[in-house]
Amino acid sequence: MERRGVRDRKSKTDIADASQKRTTKTLPRNQKRGVDTESKPGSKAPFHYKDSGFFSYVLPSHSNTIFAHLHRFRMEELLVDCTFPLQGNAFRAHRLVLAASSQTPAAVLGTGVEEMANCLTPVGLRAVLEFAYCGDVTMDLSEDSVMEEVLDACQCLHMERLRERCMSKITTSPTTQRDKSLAVIKDMWDRGVGCDIAIKAETGETHSAHRVVLAAGGDYFRALLCGGLRESSEDVVCLRGVPSWVIESILCFIYTGQLRLGWTRIWELTDALVQFQLEGALSLCMDFLRDRMDEGSCLDVLVLAETYGLVQLGQAAEEYILAHFQSISAGEKFKDVPCPLLERLLEKDSLCVEIRIPLLSYSELQEALSCSLLHRSPRAKGTLEALQSLMEGNYRGPECQPRTPNQVLVLVGGDTVDDDFRKRVPSQTLWFAQQFHRGSGLIRSIEWKAFTKIPELPRLRHCVCLLNNKLYVLGGRRYYGALDILKSALPDMLCQRDYFSAVSLDGKVFALGGNHDDRQYLDAVEYYSPEENTWRSHPLDTAVCGHAAAVLDGQIYISGGCDSHRRCLPSMWNYHPTRGCFPRSAMTAGAGRAGHVMLALGTGLVVAGGLQPLWMGFGDQLLCELYDPTHDSWSPFPALPRPHVSPGATVLDGRLYVVGGFSANTAMDSKWVHCYDPKEERWEKLGAMPHPYTDLAACSLPLPDLHDLH
Template sequence: MLCGGLRESREDVVWLRGISGWVLESILHFFYTGRLWLDWSRIWELTTALLQFQLEGALSLCTDFLRERMDEGSCADVLVLAETHGLVQLGQAAEEYVLTHFQKVSAEESFRAVPLVLLSRLLQKDSLCVESEMEVFRAVVSWVEDQPEDRLPSLPDLLRHVRTPLLSRSELQEALHCPLLHRSPGARGAVETVQHLPVQVLALVGGDTVDDDFMKRVPSRTVWSAQRFHRGPGLIRAIEWKCVTNIPEPARFRHCVCLLNSKLYVLGGRKYYGSLDLALQYIFLRFDVLQKKWEELPDMLRQRDYFSAVCLGGRIYVLGGSWDYSQCLNEVESYRPEENSWRMDHPLDTAVCGHAAAVLEGQIYISGGCDSHHRCLPIMCGYDPVRGCFPRAPMSVGAGRAGHAMLVLGSRLVVTGGLQPLCPGFGDQLLCEVYDPQSDSWSSFPALPRPHLSPGATVHDGRLYVVGGSSADTARDSKWVHCYDPKKGCWENLGAMPFPYTDLAVCFLPSPDPPVKINSFLNESFSTK
């Protein structure tokens, strides 16, 4: 300032405005000793002055102090300071602390001073850690209520960052009773955001797992539903499960499920590890989710496991599968609910098991699988119940795939999981690929983070779910639930199943709880106000 040709170098008196005497004294003391006397009452004003005068050595002592002594009451202020002055490393540390301790931080007075842009960014982070998404909703409400006149217009946008599908029904009631929702000019949009309670829940049906003593495999009769998805520190996730019902005897695995007219259909599979047809099932069941009642329907025409089943045109189609441990099937049969009966349809071109099937734009597609000689196939074909199969471009990843899943993503089909042929034997296939029917071509897709051989798989709200299964490389069962969100472009681990099931089936079921009456909640909120 004095020697660089600036204006102050030509003045007799230089005014250092806005700087307290003790701050200047501390800076001068640092020049001669390399030390600063720091505590929480001095750190903010001193750091601001050091930033102004660009004193990097002294500033590093202040940032070290802030980083090492950060707590729930100060981390929000540290984050705001770092964001304001571009202190990248300090900002990263403060943001991580806020996200990890969000539930406690949001209750502190300093949280209410966080700027809107910064708050929006925090709410969108996957690493935000709370016991319940309701804590995020309360934090948003608390922040707006601190300066309601200025912040009410921001409420609808903030609520869009609250992951309302994770709210329980009681939490949804609390949210809908919040008077603040109806004071904002965008109240209608905010209420519509909050009322998006999931009407369907992720359900696990059957499968088998190793018993507690690791002595034998035990097929399951349980139908589990995911009640809540929890986010822990960092990337840790957990799922809260509830037993919805038990499948009528016997238990089963290597079966399929379909959801038709809000009813769950459970088809075929095995009831234990036996030999030939003694272990296979014809039994066909239907579960009314709302009434919680099971009904036994006419048996399938053929016993089978490792098959696929899809719904199309109000009918259930069962395709291929295994008759025993060496003989595959090319037979296709369909169930007509209006007639309550099964009929045989045009067979497949190839007897196959361990394949996958999906319906896209009114067309059935079949991919991969193994033939009766245990050869993994790379095939992809369309199927018509009257005309049979017509070939499409084969899969491009590996020499074949079986025990995998095929799921609809927009106007394309994603093939994921399973195993691939190696020399010798088989190995896990983590690579995924996506098929475009319009161009009859395959392209790459993000790989799975863990093996999923014979998993359950389903689609909901544009997201892909791959659940459980096992590993061909380690022969161990998997307990993980992975989800692919197109907006993020990657697979995310949502948490673990109650047990590491393999050869299971999954789907999204209508919630067995009574629906929330949104209008009545709104009326009560208005009358209370």
């Protein structure tokens, strides 16, 4: 899988080289730009990483962020530098933004741009400003008079792209238009056109920039240039203690959304990005650290994350250390790990080690007791006592237990064709995967074991949720009639529903949308609180059925599904129990998706399986997508090898499992289990289910608790 933002390191345009042309004072010839010999955090000597190259990381839709800030500046009249007086109103704007959407930027940047107001009307100018700042025109252009005024404004200000937008029936997306405008601004920056401020490094090098773009790039520069400070009126701003190459990297990111990252510069650059509050650029550094982390760098990444409060990066580093603890602990740098951190790691259940104290042999116990460090540390008193009691044969401490729960893949309900191929039979059985077998070549199989049944009725098109180590089976239907749709749970939901989605969050179970009676889709969310033992209802912004939902970082996300007109949706929503739904960027693979699954993977959400609308009817959707909530963007994800419409899905040990369902193209049920391993970056067919179930649910459960069902 191509990771988000990673591009070929041999790009045609080297941003660092382009930036070097703007530096008015060059570095010494024997000093390589952007490369230093600093030590890693916490190390005593320079460390050479295995991967010492540089890689380009790009932030998707960076232009959207820049132009959103520019638009806000115009609304608040910050840093505006031109005024169009029209019919008693004063329209204020930024020359640079207008120039970015014009065919002749130099003419718009000229001092006489206000004189062009003579050939403009308020309607035409509003269209120009909306296009320049937002990349689109929302006003109704169907009236001839409106169209004429807008086209006159295009001719006056040389807005060829806006003219094409008005005349063409095929419109380019606003994001694409903003990308083009930012590229024009970057070109002007490369050539030094319109630059009105210089950033000075500690060593004296200066780098030119546009004041309004710099302010739009981040909170620090916005406060510096718009907050009434002394620097807001100065032409040269000095950033003390910041090397020239760091300033170059920051400016390159602001103008392009791109960073070139390597181990020799990542530490100092991350420190600067935290200082200057450049969240987008900082996220690229964290992507680099997660992507390139190895046994030589993981400890430093953890220290960096804890120093700056980068929670997700710290979790990733800690998980890596715990998984590779055996080899990391044998390294020289492990000696520098602080005792509190070491204690915290040793207490983790996911620590992967071959030996624990109760399993030490007599000679190993003697060797451990001879360690002078244990005798010098007051914190090691308990460990010494445990070692001594083991030597004497009177150990009374806890026995060794598995460090990680024995999680298993579980199938719940669904329906399948009976043995005579005469009718479909809903299932009441819960199966768990007892063992995965790997045969010769590509042959895989799964050993399944039935362990219990759903109480009372079989289920299909239902949902399951795990809350407080209890499995909740919600809604669905027992057979295929409109009266067979269920609302049963513990206690019953407020209304019956199937083809819905359910998640657990903050100690509650949420049931979202779904089909009510084969004629009406639901625009309501119900949530269940075990403490109150009751369901309560909240509105959902739209009625939806066949959608998917997942929780990531304490937020509920809803993707796709069909609306009340049976239209397949590409939408993505962020749902808050009290504030309602907030639209996010739509999915990009196909015109919509329903009957699919959505699963959390790392810091993103993977959408997989389901069907998509075609010219006539619906077809299988094999393409998958990865959603990044931080940047509100989608990126490609390895496609499924086989169709899975209305499957079950779960996450187990960091891997994604998609099971069963059917094919929209052939109407055949699927019996296959596919697994995505992030390390292998591909889907693998693990084998078949006990029966080719569709409309089923799947989850992962700790084996000792499988009997605890509700």
